[in-house]
Amino acid sequence: MVGLALLAGPATITPAQDDPAVSAPNALPPGLPAELAARLASGGPSGPSPRPDDFPPLDQVTEGYEKVVSMLDGKPSFYTLWVRKRDGQMLAELPREYMRQKHYIALTVASGERFAGLQSGDMYVYWKAFDKRLALIQPNVEVRSNGDNESKASVRRLFTDRVLLDIPILTIVPMGGPVIDLDELLLGQVGKFFPGVRIANPRLATIQTAKAFEQNVEVAYEVPTDNGQLQTLHYSFSLIPENTGYRPRKADERVGYFTTAYSDLGKYADGESRVRYINRWHLEKADPSLKVSPPKQPIVFYIEHTTPIRYRRWVREGLLYWNQAFEKVGISNAIEVYYQDAASGAHMEKDPEDVRYNFIRWLNNDVGTAIGPSRVNPITGQILDADIILTDGWIRAFWKDYFQELPKIALEGFSPETLAWLDTNPQWDPRIRMAPPADRDLLLAQRARRGPQQLGGHPAGLVDPRLMGDNEFDGLVGRLSQVNGLCLAASGKSRDVAALRLHLAAIADDPEKNGDSKDQEDDTPKKDEELLDGIPEEFIGPLLADLVAHEVGHTLGLRHNFKASSVFPLEKINSHELKGKIPFTGSVMDYNPVNINMEAGEVQGDYTMITIGPYDLWAIEYGYTFDEKRLKSILERVSEPELAYATDEDTGGPDPLARRYDFSRDPLDYAENQMRLARYHRGRLLDAFVTDGESWAKARQGYEMTLGFQVSALNMMANWIGGAFVNRDKKGDPGDRDPVVVVPASQQRAALTFIIENAFDDNAFGLSPELLRRMSVDKWLDGDNFRSALNDEPAWPIHDRIxxxxxxxxxxxxxxxxxxxxxxxxxxxxxxxxxxxxxxxxxxxxxxxxxxxxxxxxxxxxxxxxxxxxxxxxxxxxxxxxxxxxxxxxxxxxxxxxxxxxxxxxxxxxxxxxxxxxxxxxxxxxxxxxxxxxxxxxxxxxxxxxxxxxxxxxxxxxxxxxxxxxxxxxxxxxx
Structure with a gap:
C-alpha cells in the first residue's frame, strides 16, 4: 500500500531535503496554466481575489445535484457537499474562512487490498486563490525561526511553501466560499494523494461515502484500478484546531517517544537549533483541583465489528491495560472502549476512516501483522487520531517455513557495517548460505545486478518516506505522521503460536508436562481446556491482549523498547513470586518471546505479559504528567534497572541486551532453555507430534521449528561477544553510570562456549537415521505451495542444511x-x-x-x-x-x-x-x-x-x- 505523507506547517519551514519529490522548495506540479505557473514561480502576489459575480450562479452549477445534510442540528458543515450519484459526480464548497485556515487530509484505502483500512498518508495544507483557480499548498514546517526578526525574514524568504496541485473554481457562493469539482480533484489527480494508484476508467467510479460534519467531511469513491481491482479510496478533510491549550513537550533521549521535529535557524547555541517534541494526545483533567480526575475528553477506541466475538474481550483488555499508567498521572479512565456490533447496530454509523474516531480494525487476510499508526499535528506533535490494524494470520500459524525464517533470525541485530560487508562477501551471508541450492545462483545474480546498497541494505537505508509498513524504519524518519513503520510484534507472535502448537502436541501424552501428574503443579495447559482456534484460551487470550497493548502504546506515542526484557532472571520469571502478579519484563513495547519453561524455574510462569510494565508507567508519566516541574526528577530515574530503554536503531549496535526476541536478565539462561526445549521436542516428533493418519511431512515441519529455536539462541548469544552495554544517562544522573560498559569477559566466554557446543557439535542437531527417514514433504501444485513442491526434495538435504x-x-x-x-x-x-x-x-x-x-x-x-x-x-x-x-x-x-x-x-x-x-x-x-x-x-x-x-x-x-x-x-x- 502506498500513501502520501507530506510535510506541513506554517509558511516558514522546509521539506526534507533527502526526498527528491520535495527537494526544491518552490517545486511546481506539472500541467499548471501558464499564467498561474509564471505567477507562482515569480513569487509575486496572487492578484485580486475572485468575486462571486465573475462566475455563474450557484443554482446553475449545482443543477441536478443533491445537497448532503449530515448534521441533525442544521449547522453548516465544514465543506458543503453536493452529489450526483448517477454518474459519481461531487461538488464541494470550501469554508468561508478557508484563506485563514489549515486543513488536514487523511487518506485511507478502505477496500480492495490485503491491508485495506491501514492509514495511507496525510496532508497538512491550505488553499489559496489565484484568479479563477485554487492551489492546494503544503506549508513548509521543517525549518523555522523563533529568533530575531532578521532571521525570521530570511527563513521566510529561503524556505517557502510548495504547490501540490491546482483546480478551477466553478463558482463562489455569496457570503460563502469557492465551489470546486471534487471528483476532478480527488479522482482526476488521484496520484497526488495515493502515489502508485492508477484509475483505469474514472467513468466507472461510484460514490461510496459523502458525509459532511461541522469540522470534517468524509468522502470515498470506489474505482477500478489499472489492474481491474476495485478499490475504495477514502478522503477525510478536517480543520486543524488552533489555540486548544495544548502545550508541546520537549523530547528526551532517555525515554522513547515518536517525535515531531524542526530546525530553528534563529538559535545558535549547541544543541538548540534542532527542536523535537514528543507525539502525544491532548489530555486534560475535567476537574484540575482533584488529585485524580476523569479526563475532559477521553481517548475513545471502537473495536470494529469485523473482530471475532471470541477475541473481543481480550482486545478490550489490552487497550485498558494503559489506564493504570494514566491514573498514576492523575487521570482516571483516560481510555474508553466500545464495541461496534453489526447484530445490535451499536456504533455501526461510525466509519473507521472518519478522523473523529479511533478504531481497532481486524483484517482476515492470513498475514501475521499488527500496526498502530497515529496522525499528528505537524506543528506541535499533538496526536489527532489513531487506527490500529490487527490481522488473523499470526493466530492461524500452525508452523513456519523456517528456511525462509532462518536467514532473518540469523541476521537479527547485524549492524549496517556488517551487512555492507556481507553484501560483498556472499559466502559469509546467511541469506545465501541458507538458501536452497537451486536459488543461490539467482540470488547472487540479483545481488550483482542491483549493486551496493545504502547502509549495506539495512532497513534504515531502504526507507521510503511516502510508504508505511514496508520497512521497520518507515515512519521513524522523513514523515510527520507517526506510523512506526513495519511493527514486527505480530510476526514474533506467529512464531510463538507455532511453537505452542508444537509444544501442546508433544506434551499431549506426557503426564509430567500436561498437568495430569499428581506431582505436577497446575501451571500448564490441560487437555480439556477451552480452546480458541485450537489453542487454550489461557494462552492465546493474554497473547492477543499483549499484542494489542503493544500497538496501543504506539498510538500513545511510544516507540519500541528492546531492552525491556532484561529486568528479571529466567528463574524468577518462572516463580510463584511473579506469576500472575508482576509483569515479567519492563515493557510491552519490547518484542517479548513466549515463555515456555523447560526446567528453568519452579513453575510455568506467565506465557506473556499480563499488563504493562514499569518502563511503560514511567514513559507515560514523562509524556503526560501535568506538573512540568517534575520532568527533571522523572528523567533522573533513568538508571533504575526496570527502566532500561533501547529502540530500533540500537539493535544493530554493540549492546547485547538491545535486541528483539531475547529474554531475561541473563539471556544465556533463556538460550539454554530454548535448547532444552528443542531437544525435548526432537525426541517426541515421531511418537507424539505426528499422530496416526497425519502426514510424515509434519515431522519435518516440527524439526525445522526446533532449528528456529536453535538458530535464534545462537544469534542471541553471538551478540555478547565483543559487546558493550550502552546507557542513555546524562552527566549528573543518579548512579553515575558510564554510557559504554564492556560486557564482562566471563559472560563473553560463556556465550562463546554456548555457540561452540550448540553449533559445531554433531550431536547439537539431534539427527538420527530413524528421524531422517521420516522427514518427508507434501507436494501440492496450488497457491503458495507451487514453488516448494518443485524446490523441496522429499529427502531432507542433511549436509546442506546443517x-x-x-x-x-x-x-x-x-x-x-x-x-x-x-x-x-x-x-x-x-x-x-x-x-x-x-x-x-x-x-x-x-x-x-x-x-x-x-x-x-x-x-x-x-x-x-x-x-x-x-x-x-x-x-x-x-x-x-x-x-x-x-x-x-x-x-x-x-x-x-x-x-x-x-x-x-x-x-x-x-x-x-x-x-x-x-x-x-x-x-x-x-x-x-x-x-x-x-x-x-x-x-x-x-x-x-x-x-x-x-x-x-x-x-x-x-x-x-x-x-x-x-x-x-x-x-x-x-x-
Missing part, C-alpha cells in the same frame, strides 16, 4: 564488525582487568572446530566410521576458508583489519602444522579424512603463497579465492 546453520554461526563470530569490537574492547578495558582478546577468540574457535587433530580418538577408522565426520569436515573446510578471507585485503575495513589478518594467518600456519602431523605416519586414517586433510594443507599453502604474490600490504582491491564452497559442493564466487 552447514548453512554452521556457516551462519561462523559469520556471527568472525565477521569483521564483531572482531573489531573485540579488538576495541581490549583498549577500553584497563590492562590489569580480564578481557576477551582477539587471539583468544580465534584460537578458541579453531581448537573447537579442529578437535580431531588434537584428539583423534580410537581407530581403526573406515569409510563408515571416519576419523572426522562428514558434518565436521564441512565445518572445518568452512572455517578454513573464513580464515583465508580474513587474511585478504578485503577481509575487513579500518584499523583493526591488519591485526585481524595477521592473527588469521597465524591460525592458518598452526592448522597447517597440525594437519601435517595428523597425516604423518598414520595408515589407519580413512579415505574421507585423509583426502580432507590433504586438501586443507594444499589450500593453506596456496593461500599463503597468494598473499606474497598479491602483496597484502597494498590497500588496493585484491583478487580473492575463485570458489565459494557450500559444504561438499562448490559454486562460483561472485567476487
Amino acid at each position: 552447514i548453512g546453520i554452521q556457516a551462519s554461526a561462523l559469520t556471527m563470530l568472525l565477521n569483521p564488525t564483531t572482531l573489531r569490537r573485540v579488538y576495541d574492547n581490549e583498549f577500553r578495558t584497563p590492562a590489569d582487568e580480564d578481557a576477551l582478546t582477539l587471539p583468544e577468540l580465534l584460537d578458541t574457535v579453531s581448537s573447537a572446530i579442529w578437535t580431531e587433530l588434537d584428539e583423534p580418538g580410537d581407530g581403526p577408522f573406515t569409510d563408515r566410521k571416519p576419523m572426522i565426520s562428514s558434518l565436521r569436515r564441512n565445518l572445518q573446510r568452512e572455517h578454513l576458508e573464513r580464515l583465508i578471507d580474513l587474511t585478504l585485503p578485503n577481509g575487513g575495513t579500518g584499523a583493526a583489519q591488519k591485526p585481524i589478518a595477521t592473527l588469521a594467518r597465524m591460525e592458518l600456519l598452526e592448522l597447517k602444522a597440525k594437519c601435517d602431523t595428523a597425516l604423518e605416519g598414520k595408515d589407519d586414517i580413512d579415505p574421507y579424512t585423509r583426502a580432507h586433510l590433504l586438501a586443507a594443507c594444499e589450500l593453506i599453502d596456496r593461500a599463503l603463497d597468494a598473499q606474497l604474490i598479491y602483496n597484502t600490504d597494498d590497500l588496493s582491491p585484491s583478487p580473492s579465492r575463485s570458489m565459494i564452497i557450500f559444504g561438499d559442493q562448490a559454486a562460483p564466487s561472485s567476487r
Whole structure:
C-alpha cells in the first residue's frame, strides 16, 4: 500500500531535503496554466481575489445535484457537499474562512487490498486563490525561526511553501466560499494523494461515502484500478484546531517517544537549533483541583465489528491495560472502549476512516501483522487520531517455513557495517548460505545486478518516506505522521503460536508436562481446556491482549523498547513470586518471546505479559504528567534497572541486551532453555507430534521449528561477544553510570562456549537415521505451495542444511564488525582487568572446530566410521576458508583489519602444522579424512603463497579465492 505523507506547517519551514519529490522548495506540479505557473514561480502576489459575480450562479452549477445534510442540528458543515450519484459526480464548497485556515487530509484505502483500512498518508495544507483557480499548498514546517526578526525574514524568504496541485473554481457562493469539482480533484489527480494508484476508467467510479460534519467531511469513491481491482479510496478533510491549550513537550533521549521535529535557524547555541517534541494526545483533567480526575475528553477506541466475538474481550483488555499508567498521572479512565456490533447496530454509523474516531480494525487476510499508526499535528506533535490494524494470520500459524525464517533470525541485530560487508562477501551471508541450492545462483545474480546498497541494505537505508509498513524504519524518519513503520510484534507472535502448537502436541501424552501428574503443579495447559482456534484460551487470550497493548502504546506515542526484557532472571520469571502478579519484563513495547519453561524455574510462569510494565508507567508519566516541574526528577530515574530503554536503531549496535526476541536478565539462561526445549521436542516428533493418519511431512515441519529455536539462541548469544552495554544517562544522573560498559569477559566466554557446543557439535542437531527417514514433504501444485513442491526434495538435504546453520554461526563470530569490537574492547578495558582478546577468540574457535587433530580418538577408522565426520569436515573446510578471507585485503575495513589478518594467518600456519602431523605416519586414517586433510594443507599453502604474490600490504582491491564452497559442493564466487 502506498500513501502520501507530506510535510506541513506554517509558511516558514522546509521539506526534507533527502526526498527528491520535495527537494526544491518552490517545486511546481506539472500541467499548471501558464499564467498561474509564471505567477507562482515569480513569487509575486496572487492578484485580486475572485468575486462571486465573475462566475455563474450557484443554482446553475449545482443543477441536478443533491445537497448532503449530515448534521441533525442544521449547522453548516465544514465543506458543503453536493452529489450526483448517477454518474459519481461531487461538488464541494470550501469554508468561508478557508484563506485563514489549515486543513488536514487523511487518506485511507478502505477496500480492495490485503491491508485495506491501514492509514495511507496525510496532508497538512491550505488553499489559496489565484484568479479563477485554487492551489492546494503544503506549508513548509521543517525549518523555522523563533529568533530575531532578521532571521525570521530570511527563513521566510529561503524556505517557502510548495504547490501540490491546482483546480478551477466553478463558482463562489455569496457570503460563502469557492465551489470546486471534487471528483476532478480527488479522482482526476488521484496520484497526488495515493502515489502508485492508477484509475483505469474514472467513468466507472461510484460514490461510496459523502458525509459532511461541522469540522470534517468524509468522502470515498470506489474505482477500478489499472489492474481491474476495485478499490475504495477514502478522503477525510478536517480543520486543524488552533489555540486548544495544548502545550508541546520537549523530547528526551532517555525515554522513547515518536517525535515531531524542526530546525530553528534563529538559535545558535549547541544543541538548540534542532527542536523535537514528543507525539502525544491532548489530555486534560475535567476537574484540575482533584488529585485524580476523569479526563475532559477521553481517548475513545471502537473495536470494529469485523473482530471475532471470541477475541473481543481480550482486545478490550489490552487497550485498558494503559489506564493504570494514566491514573498514576492523575487521570482516571483516560481510555474508553466500545464495541461496534453489526447484530445490535451499536456504533455501526461510525466509519473507521472518519478522523473523529479511533478504531481497532481486524483484517482476515492470513498475514501475521499488527500496526498502530497515529496522525499528528505537524506543528506541535499533538496526536489527532489513531487506527490500529490487527490481522488473523499470526493466530492461524500452525508452523513456519523456517528456511525462509532462518536467514532473518540469523541476521537479527547485524549492524549496517556488517551487512555492507556481507553484501560483498556472499559466502559469509546467511541469506545465501541458507538458501536452497537451486536459488543461490539467482540470488547472487540479483545481488550483482542491483549493486551496493545504502547502509549495506539495512532497513534504515531502504526507507521510503511516502510508504508505511514496508520497512521497520518507515515512519521513524522523513514523515510527520507517526506510523512506526513495519511493527514486527505480530510476526514474533506467529512464531510463538507455532511453537505452542508444537509444544501442546508433544506434551499431549506426557503426564509430567500436561498437568495430569499428581506431582505436577497446575501451571500448564490441560487437555480439556477451552480452546480458541485450537489453542487454550489461557494462552492465546493474554497473547492477543499483549499484542494489542503493544500497538496501543504506539498510538500513545511510544516507540519500541528492546531492552525491556532484561529486568528479571529466567528463574524468577518462572516463580510463584511473579506469576500472575508482576509483569515479567519492563515493557510491552519490547518484542517479548513466549515463555515456555523447560526446567528453568519452579513453575510455568506467565506465557506473556499480563499488563504493562514499569518502563511503560514511567514513559507515560514523562509524556503526560501535568506538573512540568517534575520532568527533571522523572528523567533522573533513568538508571533504575526496570527502566532500561533501547529502540530500533540500537539493535544493530554493540549492546547485547538491545535486541528483539531475547529474554531475561541473563539471556544465556533463556538460550539454554530454548535448547532444552528443542531437544525435548526432537525426541517426541515421531511418537507424539505426528499422530496416526497425519502426514510424515509434519515431522519435518516440527524439526525445522526446533532449528528456529536453535538458530535464534545462537544469534542471541553471538551478540555478547565483543559487546558493550550502552546507557542513555546524562552527566549528573543518579548512579553515575558510564554510557559504554564492556560486557564482562566471563559472560563473553560463556556465550562463546554456548555457540561452540550448540553449533559445531554433531550431536547439537539431534539427527538420527530413524528421524531422517521420516522427514518427508507434501507436494501440492496450488497457491503458495507451487514453488516448494518443485524446490523441496522429499529427502531432507542433511549436509546442506546443517552447514548453512554452521556457516551462519561462523559469520556471527568472525565477521569483521564483531572482531573489531573485540579488538576495541581490549583498549577500553584497563590492562590489569580480564578481557576477551582477539587471539583468544580465534584460537578458541579453531581448537573447537579442529578437535580431531588434537584428539583423534580410537581407530581403526573406515569409510563408515571416519576419523572426522562428514558434518565436521564441512565445518572445518568452512572455517578454513573464513580464515583465508580474513587474511585478504578485503577481509575487513579500518584499523583493526591488519591485526585481524595477521592473527588469521597465524591460525592458518598452526592448522597447517597440525594437519601435517595428523597425516604423518598414520595408515589407519580413512579415505574421507585423509583426502580432507590433504586438501586443507594444499589450500593453506596456496593461500599463503597468494598473499606474497598479491602483496597484502597494498590497500588496493585484491583478487580473492575463485570458489565459494557450500559444504561438499562448490559454486562460483561472485567476487
